[in-house]
Amino acid sequence: MKLTIVGTGYVGLVTGTCFAEMGNAVTCVDIDKKKIENLENGIIPIYEPGLEAMVKRNVANNTLRFSTKLEDCLDGADMAFIAVGTPMGEDGSADLQYVLKVAETIGDNMTQPLIVVDKSTVPVGTADKVRNTIEAQLQKRGLQVDFHVVSNPEFLKEGDAINDFLKPDRVVVGTNDKETAEKMRRLYAPFFRSSMDRMLVMDVRSAEMTKYVANAMLATKISFMNEVANICELVGADVNKVRVGIGSDSRIGYSFIYPGSGYGGSCFPKDVKALKKTAEKAGYQAQLLNAVEDVNDRQKLVIADKVIERFGEKLDGMTFAIWGLAFKPGTDDMREAPSIYIIKRLTECGAKINAYDPKAVHEAKEFYLKGVSNVTYTNSKYEALNNADAMLLLTEWKEFRSPDFMEIKNKLKAPIIFDGRNQYNDDRMVELGFEYHQIGKKRIDYNIISP
Incomplete structure (x- = not known):
C-alpha cells in the first residue's frame, strides 16, 4: 500500500519505518525541515534500539521517504496516518491543535478517496472532530470526496517499540465501515502470520478509549x-x-x-x-x-527523602553519584523522569551531583536539567562515583545490573547506595559491607559510620 505518515516523532517514525519494512511505500511528513534533512541523511531524532538501522535500510530500498509538504504526499495514497503530538494542555486535557491542523490540510488538498487514521493518542470524540474538519474544508472547495476516519491507537513501549510493532499483542481498529476494516486487516496481515485474531475491530469511540x-x-x-x-x-x-x-x-x-x-x-x-x-x-x-x-x-521524591533523612536537610559540601537519568532503560526520554525531581531536590539542599546515563545526558543538559546548578555529567558510571558520599541508582540500565562492587566501594567516600529500583540483592550487599537503602524495605543498621 501507499501510506503517508504525518509526524516523525516517536510514534510516527516507528510506525512508518515498520510499515516500510513490510514492503509498503511510505512517506513520513514533518513541518520541521531540519528534522527531515537529518532523517534523509540517516540522523535519527530519538534513541530507539534497532530503529536507526531499519530507517537506513528502507531509505536505501526506496520504501521509505521523507517530506515537509503533506499536500504533495496525498495523491495516490491509500491511507494517511495522523501521528503528531497531543501535548497536555494547561487544564490537563489533550491539546488537539496539531491533529486538527493536519486534518485541515488533508481537507484542503485531498482529491481522491482516502482512509485517515488517527494514530496519535487522542481522547474520545477526536475522530468526529477530524471528520468534521476535513468535511468542512471539502465543502469550502465545493468537493465531495469519499473518506473514512479510523482510530488505530499505538501500544508501543519505549526501548522495545520495534518488537512491539512487528510482533503486536493486539492491533485495535475503530471503524464501523466493513470495507475500511478489511483494508486495515490487509495492512496489518504481515504482522499476524499465524492468526488475525489479535486484530480487534470495534467502534471508533471504544478504540479511542482503549488506549x-x-x-x-x-x-x-x-x-x-x-x-x-x-x-x-x-x-x-x-x-x-x-x-x-x-x-x-x-x-x-x-x-x-x-x-x-x-x-x-x-x-x-x-x-x-x-x-x-x-x-x-x-x-x-x-x-x-x-x-x-x-x-x-x-513516590518521585522517596529516594531524595531517604537521602535527606540519612544525611540531614543541609547537604552543602556533599556530592551524590546518580546512575540513570532516563525515565526507563532503553530510551533517552526524560519526560517526567523521577531523576529530574530527585536531582532538583538534592541540589536545592546544597548538594552537588555527578550524573551518568548511557543515552539521556544530552536531553538532561539541553532540556530537563538545563539551568540546574551543581550538576556534572560524566562519561562512565564509575567516573560518577569520584568523591561522592553515596550512589543513587535511578534507572535500571543493563550495565548497572552487575557492576564491580569493589570498584564502587573504593571510589565512594563511604559504601552507601540508595537503590530506587531495588536492583540488587540486599543480603549480598550486606556481605559486601554496603549500607543499602531500598524502596519498600526498612533499612537494617549496617553500622556504617557517617562520613
Missing part, C-alpha cells in the same frame, strides 16, 4: 505497588517478597508490580490526566485516577 484505559491501568498497578512498598517499609515487611507472593497469582501476574521511584515518560502522566479530564467533562470524578497521580507524585 487511555490501557495506560491508566498500567499506571495504577505501578502506583498501587509503590503504595504497598511504603506500607511495607513502615511495618517491617519486605516488598520484594510481597511482590513475588502476589505475582505468582495468575490473576495478578508480575508485570508492572515492581516497586520503584514512580512512573514517568511521555505516556502515563499525560494519559492519566487526559482520562481524568475526559471523565470530568462527562460529569464524573475519577477518584482512583486522582489517587494514582498523587501516589506517583510523592
